[in-house]
Amino acid sequence: MSTDVLMPALSPTMEEGALAKWHVKVGDTVRSGDVIAEIETDKATMEVEAVDEGVVEALLVPEGTESVKVNAPIARLSGGGTATAAASPARSGGAPGETMAVRVPAAPPVAPATAGRRAAVTTPASGRLLASPLARRVASQMGVDLAGIRGSGPHGRIILRDVEGFKPAVAVVMSARAAPPSESPREVRSLEQMGIPQGTYDLKPLDGMRKTVARRMTESFRNVPHFPLTIDLEIDALLAARSSINALLTAEGGKVSVNDLIIKAAAIALQRVPEANASYTPEGLAFHHHADIAVAVAVDGGLITPIVRAAETKGVAQIASEMKGLAERARTRKLKPEEYLGGTFTISNLGMFGIRSFASIINEPQGAILSVGAGERRAVVRGESLAAATVMTVTLTCDHRVVDGAIGARWLAAFRTLIENPITMIV
C-alpha cells in the first residue's frame, strides 16, 4: 500500500510554492518527524516533516521545481501505515489513493506556516490552543498564525482583540529561516496596575512622530543584532581646517560646522570601505552606490533624520548649506518624505550637549550608525609623555548581519584618517 505526500500550504493564501530541496531519496526509510523536504514561497522557507513511517517509493516532483500546486502529490511512500488526519490538507484536492499528511514543524513560530488551517491551531508541543471562533477566523483572514499570539481571555484564550492587536514581527515577511525567535507581544499594563495611580501624572497622547519613533526604535533594537565600536579621535587638525575653510567662506556668507566635516568624512569613508555602506535584506546584502547620509535632528516632540544625498560627491560648503536648509525644515516639520526617507548611513551628534560617548540604535535598514560625542581637551599620550589635545569619541553601532566587527573597524580606521588628516578629504 502506498501513500502520497502532498504539497503543504504554508499559509492560508498560499496556492503554490517551490520544492527547494529533498532531504530524502528513493529507498530511504522515513520516520515520523523526519525532515523530508524544504518548501519555499515568496515569504518563507519551511521544512516539511513526515508524519507517518514508510519507505520513499518515488519523488514525484524534482528538486528545484517552481510553482508546485498546494495538495499536489510530491512523493510516494510505501509500506506506510494509514494516513493521519492530524494535519489533513486544507483543500480536498481529490488526490487519488490515500494521502499521507505532512506536518510543518512549529519551530520558527513567527512563520505563517500553518496559519489558517483548522488543524493548525493544534500545536504538537502545547496541546490544544484556546482561541475564540472569531479570533480563529480573523487570524486566518489576516494570515496570522495563532501560535504566535498571546491570549488575553480567560485561561489565556485568544480572542478577537488579541488578533487585531497583534503586529507580526517584521521577520514574518522575510525568510522564515532568518526570522529571530518570536516574542509574544507584551501584555500592555496600565500605569495604575504597575503601581502609579491615576492623577499623579499628566498624560500626553501619542502623536504620529512619537508613535513612529517608538515603533521603529523598538523594532530595530529588538530585531537587529547590533554591537558598538568606539574610538577616540584627535580633532585639532579638523578644527584648524574648519577655521581656514570658514575664513575663506566668510566672503560668501557661508559657514561650515564640525558636523558638516564629519558628514563629508563619513561619506568618503563609506566609499573607501563600501562593505559598511550596506543593508541586510533577506534576498541578500545590498551595497549602496552612494553615501546618503542621514543626520539626526532633534525637533520639538521627537527627532527626524533628513538626508544629505550622495554626500561623497559634494563639497563641505554645499553640505553645510544643504544641512542648514534641511535642519530648518525639520524643525518646522516641513520636510518632504524624499528628504528623510531612505538614507544609507546615519550620524547622530550629541557633542553640543557635552555627551562624551553613546551608542545609537540602528536606523533600519541601514547597516551602521555613527554616534558623535563632544570634542574636549583631554590628556593624550604621545610617545612616552603626556600632551593636551582636543579629543572626540565616536561610536559606530553595526548591524552584525551585514557589518561584521572587522568591517566596522576598517571603516573607523578610514574615518580616523580623514578626521585627523582633513586634507586627505580632498585627495
Place this chain on the structure above:
Amino acid sequence: MADAFDLVVIGAGPGGYVAAIRASQLGLKTAIVEREALGGICLNWGCIPTKALLKSAEVYEQLGHLADFGLSVQGRSYDFSGIVHRSRKVAKQLSAGVAFLMKKNRVEVVDGVASLEAATPAPCVNVALKAGGARTLTARWVILATGARARVIPAIGLAPDGDRVWTYREAMVPDAAPTSLLVVGSGAIGMEFASFYRSLGTDVTVIEALPRILPVEDEEISATAQKAFEKRGLKFRVDAKVAGLSRTRSGIAIAVESGGKSESLEAERAIVAVGIEGNVEGLGLEALGVRIDRGHVAVDSHGATNVPGLYAIGDIAGPPWLAHKASHEAVACVEHIAGVGGGHLSAPIPGCTYTTPQIASIGLTEAQAKAAGLSLKIGRFPFRANGKAIAAGETEGLVKTVFNADTGALVGAHMIGAEVTEMIQGFALAMTLEATEAEIMATVFPHPTLSEAMHEAVLDAYGRALHL
C-alpha cells in the same frame, strides 16, 4: 468598634452589594453604607417591583383574551391595592435576601448617609448614622455605587408634585390606577409604566421628543413596537417637545409642540420618565476634586476615578443605566482592586424592556453598525412563522440579527415578542464567546421553542432560513 476596612462600598444597590460580596469572597474586609434600603432602587423601586406589577397586568390582560384559547371567565376585575401590595411584598422579600447575603459574606452593613473626606491611601468615609451619631470608616479602597435618580425638569413642570405628577417612584404605589395618563419619555421606564397602566384599562398617551419610541433600540424594532402598542390602545406623540406642564381642575395638562403645531394634552396623572441623573451630590466629591462629567463620575475601564483609591461603578459612573451593568462593573472593579482581574472581558450589555410585547437587544443596531463602516448581513425571523409562538398565541414578534459580513461576527441582535428578555442571553453568550455565524448555526435549538426564531434569524442573515 473597628472601623478600618480593606474596602468600603457606598450604596447597596445591584452594583454595591455585588461588589461587597465579591470583595468578601476575595478575602477583603468589607463594609457597605446604605442610606435607605439594601438592594437599592433596582430591588426596592425599580426592576423587581415593576416586574411584579407587570405580571399582574399581564395576567389581567390575558384574562380578556381567554376566548382565543377556548376558555372563559366571569367577572374579570382587579384590586389595585392588592397589585401594589404584592409588588411591595416582593421587594421586601428580596431586600431581606440581600441582608442575608451581607451577613453570610460577613460584610458589615452601616445604615446611614456617607460623605468622603480626603485621606490616603483612599478617602475616608464619614457616615451620619440612621440611628443617630456618626462613624468614620477608613479603607484602602472606596467604591462609589450610589446610583442615580429620575431626571426632572422643574422649569417646565416636569417634576413630581406628590400628587398628580409622578416619577417612577410615585407611579409604583398610587392608591388607584388613573383613568387617563400622560407619560413623558418613551424609554424603558416610561414604556413599562405605559404598558402596565394600559393593561389595567387606563387611557395612556406617551410623549417622545425624538422621532421614534424606544430611541435606543433598532429602528425596525421601534416601529414594530409602536404598531404593537397602538394595537393595545396606547397613543403616541413622537417628535414632540413638551413646552410646559400645568395643573387643571381635575388633573394636568401638557402643552406639546410637534411639527410646528401646538396642542394641549390632558389627563388625570402624568409620569416623568425623561432620563436619569447620577447621585453625585452630598458625597463631598467636589472637595476631593473628583472629576465629574455630565452628571456622572468619570472613570477608567476599571472604574478608577482620578482620586487615588476611589472607584465608581454602576449608574453613577454613566450609562447604560442598567442593574446588570452595575453588577458586571462591580465584579470587574473589585477583581482589579484585588489583583485577580486577569482575563476580564468587555462583554456587550443586553437591554430589556418588559412591556407587552417585550423588547430585548444587545450590541449595535443596524444603523450603528452601518455608521461604524461595517459591511453587514441582516437576518430577520417573525414569530408568526414559529410553531411554538403560534401554539402559544404569541405570534407578534420579530428577531433581527446583524452580522459583520467580513468576519461573521454577530455585532447586534434585536428582539421583540413574548419572552425575548429571557432569550437575549443566548445572543449575549454567543457574542461574549466570539461565536461566528457558523457556531450559532451549528447550535441545536430545541423544538418547539420561541428560541428557534433566533436560530432562523441567524440562518436568514446568510440566506438559509428554513421556515420562511
